[in-house]
Amino acid sequence: MAHRLRPVGPDFAETAPVRLVFAREVAAPPEAVFRALAEDVSGWSDWFSAVTLARPTGDGTGREVRLRGGTRFAETVLAAEAPRLYAYRADVTNAPGMRALVEEWRLTPAGGGTRVQWTFAADGTALFRGGLTLARPGLGRAFRNAVTALDRRLASAPA
Template identity: 30%
Template sequence: MRDLQRVDDRFVETAPLRFTNSVDLAITPEQLFDVFHDAEAWPRWVKALTEVVWTSPRPFGPGTTRTVHLRGRIVGEEEFFTWDEPRRIAFRFNAVSTRLVTAFSEQYDVEPVPGGCRLTWSVGIDVPDALRPPMRLVHGGLDALFASFLRRLRRYTDARLDN
């Protein structure tokens, strides 16, 4: 594992590579947090994930940790620095098994809207200097990938309502 820069909640706004996408969901913010709590749910909508393991006991809050396994045999150790249920969670990767990133953070903002809630997902990434030019070239593709994860989340939460 390789230690990453310990970023805070401002990183998703200042990172060299930033992505923000939103989706309206037909569930309440509390129901969305039930999905966030469920380790088995994450790989169903974030297709880059193969496994999520909470490494902190409940109740979750700031300082909660988990280990995520991603495609390509990448492993990340995450720490949540914000847990304000049912409005916001944010975490950073403290360590990762690849040299492709130097800092990584995600923030999930949830607001009630008529008929459910709106999730805004922001991602901040920094990479080694040599990778910055090619990452800028694939920025649009990564943004489309992140947006597709939110469409998958919508299908996942809609299916849960049908059961």
């Protein structure tokens, strides 16, 4: 059953009760990584294995995302500041116990490529928060695998 989440702003990425932050360097330049995140939303399922469907909504101001296992999100884009920041908030989900969610992608030039930092900022019931903390290693692995796959995809893309 889908439920509406608390509408939070971009600052929630810094103040959420649960903040999981992961980072990895890739060879692709920040501009290419930003395009893949913010402009090629439908391409997410090609490099982020947990994502089965992603598509822009509302002229790009929103997103619809479905994950493996059946979790669904209707999201609002909070920031799309090329080539350094992409952030979105979940507005509606079927994930039990979740009350608020912001995901933030920060891109910084690093060693000829990009440092990609993903913050998963959430609030929910005590059970949800505890489960999310326990899920940290799996989310970190999913992030690393996704960013590695994205970097390979960008390296093989025609110039």
